[in-house]
Amino acid sequence: MKLLYAWGAVGCIVATSTAGDVLLSRAMKQVGDVGELRRRTGVVHVLGRILRNPNFLLAITAMATAFYAMLFGLSWADVSLVIPASTSLTFVTNAFAAKIFLHEHVDHRRWVAAVLVAGGVIMLAL
Amino acid sequence: MTFRKYLVLMGVAVFAVIGDSLVSRGMKQTGGVTLHHMSGFLLVVLRPEVALGVLFLIAFFACYMAALSWADLTYVLPTTSVSFIFLTLVAKFILHENVTTTRWIGVLMISAGIGFVTQGPALTAHHEPEKHLATASARTDP
Numbered sequence: 527m528k529l530l531y532a533w534g535a536v537g538c539i540v541a542t543s544t545a546g547d548v549l550l551s552r553a554m555k556q557v558g559d560v561g562e563l564r565r566r567t568g569v570v571h572v573l574g575r576i577l578r579n580p581n582f583l584l585a586i587t588a589m590a591t592a593f594y595a596m597l598f599g600l601s602w603a604d605v606s607l608v609i610p611a612s613t614s615l616t617f618v619t620n621a622f623a624a625k626i627f628l629h630e631h632v633d634h635r636r637w638v639a640a641v642l643v644a645g646g647v648i649m650l651a652l
Numbered sequence: 653m654t655f656r657k658y659l660v661l662m663g664v665a666v667f668a669v670i671g672d673s674l675v676s677r678g679m680k681q682t683g684g685v686t687l688h689h690m691s692g693f694l695l696v697v698l699r700p701e702v703a704l705g706v707l708f709l710i711a712f713f714a715c716y717m718a719a720l721s722w723a724d725l726t727y728v729l730p731t732t733s734v735s736f737i738f739l740t741l742v743a744k745f746i747l748h749e750n751v752t753t754t755r756w757i758g759v760l761m762i763s764a765g766i767g768f769v770t771q772g773p774a775l776t777a778h779h780e781p782e783k784h785l786a787t788a789s790a791r792t793d794p
Contacts, residue, residue, distance in 0.1 A: 554721040605676040624725045631776035639730040642765030649758025
């Protein structure tokens with residue numbers, strides 16, 4: 527039964543991590559290169575801009591949910607199952623989400639990379 | 653890509669490994685968590701290992717945000733998966749664990765994936781920064 531709960535947690539981690547990554551990526555692109563902005567306007571100004579971005583706040587909510595789902599998952603199953611399974615699946619779902627929602631140019635090179643990394647993470651867990 | 657940007661990507665990889673390991677260790681000492689004991693579940697972040705792990709995860713998050721401000725999500729994620737390779741090398745050469753052939757194949761696959769993605773550009777989609785921020789930047793631009 528604990529294994530079933532663990533896989534439920536993995537599903538929750540994948541869904542909320544993907545949502546969080548996409549929202550965070552969108553937020554940070556709206557803010558701009560933080561290194562460059564920090565030099566121009568200062569840390570406080572950049573932090574203020576980030577914290578006021580609605581996509582950032584939504585991303586934090588999604589990632590906090592993913593974090594607590596991970597804590598649940600780790601209490602039910604080994605780290606060698608929960609982390610690689612959720613991470614590898616998130617690589618693939620993020621590639622789809624980035625193409626659809628962020629309009630990134632996910633060419634064959636990036637698809638191959640996502641699948642290779644996802645496969646590699648599974649192999650590490652075996 | 654500048655050296656500073658490679659350092660940021662490295663920070664994403666290293667801090668994530670340390671943070672995840674510490675949180676995992678703390679959770680294992682806590683034991684099973686159930687929905688009937690939510691107060692204990694929320695207070696688990698006060699455990700030293702979990703708290704330290706959370707600090708490393710905050711450092712990871714700062715680096716991750718910085719990386720996403722100048723690179724695509726589909727570039728940052730595979731590139732920072734170098735953390736799995738670090739973890740395997742640490743297990744083999746520092747912790748002297750037995751790393752099986754399957755795991756070495758996994759390391760090779762991840763390395764190949766990183767090789768593929770780093771050959772391309774870091775940013776492909778065109779994004780306009782927020783207008784008010786761009787204006788503020790332009791005002792302070794020498």
